[in-house]
Amino acid sequence: MGFFDRWRGREQRASIEDPRVPISSPNIITFLGLDAISASGETVTIDSAMGVPAVWAAVNFMSGTLAGLPLHVYRRTDEGRERVKGGLATILHDAVNDETSSFEWRKHCFDQAFTGGRAYSFIERSAGRKVTNLWPLDPTKTVVKRESGRKFYQYKDGSRTHRYDAAEIIDIPFMLKSDMLQHRSPILANKDIIGLAQAVTKYGAKFFQNGGVPPFVIEGPFQSPGAMTRAAEDLSAAVQKAAKDNRLALSLPAGHTLKQIGVDPEKSQLVELQRFIIEQIARIYSLPPTFLQDLTHGTFSNTEQQDLHFVKHTLKRWVEQFEQELNLKLFGRGNTRQYCEANVDGLLRGDFKTRMEGNARAIQTGQLTPNEARAMDNRKAMPNGDDLLIQGATVPLGTQPVMPVPANDNDEPKADAA
Template structure:
């Protein structure tokens, strides 16, 4: 069972597994970039949070399609796990949100599938990405290895592991977006560190201060003490004036933030990070170029070009591993409902529903269900506006 421990091989480096152990990339700015350091940037935290919350809030159901009719498969054991509680420690929302954080931070999200002795899925656990590795065994099989301080070392068959991946070079394991774009994140870390040091020093650039006249040892000590007390007063009392007992020369050494375009650099870096995660800037509270009209359009683009690819990735991985071939042939599948992200305002929804009912492809009860309202008698028929009714050939009233 543990043949993966013997003569393991790797597509990229035969001496190492395809793992996700914490890696440090030294950038041109001298910053060490990894998932933990970059995660302290507000833009990174915001982007990953937006993606995690967006996926977590989507309704997730197990459906069954038979003879063209789709129904919710509430009797399937996977339904409760995905819709309510995948394991004893998490809700469905928490499970999906955490996996998205892992994928967008470390490049991979792992969730082992727990089955009973009959092969029925009874639980979906969650692993931290740095505790999981993908090995190729001596028998040429891919196997996941799991090790942590809390759990003993064990192997997991790929059929029993939900593996959600970011973009990678070999299709087997994802690459951390943070390590892939390390220089961009390093610039954010460097500018943040510069700002912290600048304001931590009392909000003044570093400089050389020298006395214009000669000082003896006693005068020099008095001056040093007075300088330290004055700087402390700047920080503690928000005082903008230094009171010193001597005439001094002040020579600035560092560049002031406005000269270094500090604010512009930070804004540009936030925009770049949002671009890496394909998150609209206004969703991480960058409203410099936001208007009401373009925010609405960007929200739609976010669903189409950011969330739908993630939804398809999650659906395909879950469909192929949570259901047997017989179940898939019987019509079982997993489906996210994206309507929650596209609901819009009450006016937008009313116009959408009106057109759907008028054009005859939604019933009024289907609309009520989407609005979390109980169904009513007599509202299950499809309606169609009179001007959309097909003409009858040979109708005497037909205009010639």
């Protein structure tokens, strides 16, 4: 056996930490956690990233908004569509199992998708193939594989390993890789900007821990290296004690001076850097900065436009992905009668004026009946409110009614033309 043969043989050895991961595996770097070290030297994990306020706000806002949308099941009929009640509709709208509400399940799914990059849920069915429960799975214990061209999921529950077909799992990925099996985490894929945010936070904490005094050196006539070390330690302790006691003055021995080193936080524009980090994190999640509580460049008009941008370009993408995954896994590919739909109109519930104006226009143009508009606000139906109405002021030219002109006694009859 030659050198290269022996080298290749050693390359296939399993790692010490996990015998199932060979040294030659492309996932070995990820397994060891080396790719979670950012350029700033900070180790980025899901938990550490959630300590960054902008990431916390983005994840909670996105997942909470999506979980708060009303989710209904509809049936297609010859007259249009009708809302389904009971069964699967109750599971999706109220509670997915005996332990988890629908809101809690959906928020958990999107929390996992916006942090680790993927969310899984197992579909429990009865003997008659009816959906009875939905159970969220831990993404860290789930592995996606392909065998004979078919995708399946392995879930490790303690000492037991379950194998699920693709039709049994609701799978919500943030972004898939080229093999359509692995996924990308928005946090780990952008570890450098997250690590920078962590480093900035730590720098600010250490700076104010010293009472706002930046790193410094002490200059003076030291007699020995030991005296220089003791002077540095004593001065550092004196600075921390002065900060703790709220004292503004420090005493130095005669002939000794302090000289600042490092970067002045004001000159390094720490505030501007934190704003830049907010903008970068907003780009990761395709969010306008106003939704991360950054109104630096916000005005009344552009904030309203950013609100429309969020619904049209960010929220719509996630709603469609979620709806199509539910429809595929819950009803099957050949289903043409029933489907799930999230009602985005619920986002307008906070704007009373816009909602009322929209309802009035829909009623006056024959798009909604008064009772349908009332039902959107959970108001009971009223008599004679099921008819479509339309304004009658616009008629074809030449068919408008002619109003008679009242006679006037003082008017003299007009003479016929000669």
